[in-house]
Amino acid sequence: MPADQPESPLHAGALIGREVRDRHGRIIGRIADIETARDTDGRERVTALIVTAGRWGRLLGYERHETVGPWLLEHLARIILRRHTTRVPWPDAHV
Template sequence: MSELIGAPVYGPDGERIGVVEDVRLAQDGPPQGHLHTRIRVAGLIVAPRRHVRLWGYERRPDIGPWLIRAIVRRLSHGAHGVRWADVRWDPVAGVVHCRLPKRALSAAYDLPATP
């Protein structure tokens, strides 16, 4: 996962969408032992520039002090949620290719916890 953070993301037409700022995980895979299920990558948060700090408020925009939520939303403007099913990771080149154009992506707040 650390290789994904900071990787550039490009759309199907070669347009630069941004960089990977966060990796969303879902714990809904097949059972692993008797206590836990496996964790899988559910999606990526892609920001227009590096080091957009989201502080976790983008995960649940309905919680926390309103002023903090407003500031975080302003700072994270332009961040997109991309489902893992919509990307192809090229570890050799260190690049993520998205099958959807930038205009078709959801705001980071709209990325479901589990697609």
């Protein structure tokens, strides 16, 4: 995101599904999830975006490697969902 934009509250719904581009302007994929961390002021800050190149929308949480669930869903997530996901650090995201 450009550094010259003023900070304003960001709603996850405004980001989910949006295209993310690399620094050369090529489309990486669409935002499937958002990683956040609490800052020193106690506010949640976006730290990274989980981007999927496939046509999957929300991935039911299985795009994250730390998600554990029924073995069959976990196995399918490993084979199908995660192969097209990328973690893009927030400062590198061009939304």
